[in-house]
Amino acid sequence: MSHGAKEKLHDRICYTILKAPDHFPIDTGMTLEKSFLQMHADLAEAFLPTEEACNSIGVLLDRSYASYQSANQKEAIKLLQIIESYLSGRIGQLPVVDLGK
Numbered sequence: 001m002s003h004g005a006k007e008k009l010h011d012r013i014c015y016t017i018l019k020a021p022d023h024f025p026i027d028t029g030m031t032l033e034k035s036f037l038q039m040h041a042d043l044a045e046a047f048l049p050t051e052e053a054c055n056s057i058g059v060l061l062d063r064s065y066a067s068y069q070s071a072n073q074k075e076a077i078k079l080l081q082i083i084e085s086y087l088s089g090r091i092g093q094l095p096v097v098d099l100g101k
Helices: 003-019 032-046 052-069 073-087
Strands: none
Touching: 003 032, 003 073, 032 052, 052 073
């Protein structure tokens, strides 16, 4: 795992928690969709695709985005906070996620 890429993903998650779903600065061109696409790109840099954390974080990101799209901001933020806690070392492992859902 790349330490710099991990920090980049962590920072983007924190930024998204603060700005999503619709408080991104207009002059940046950032949107909710773009933010999640960038988090997925950061994820690919931070972890090997075969690492369990990569798969779990990817599923949690997808679920968070779906929650924002269905106007469930509380659930969306909760999922991002789980990832952020893992990346910052406050929790030692991610919750088990069903990769099929």
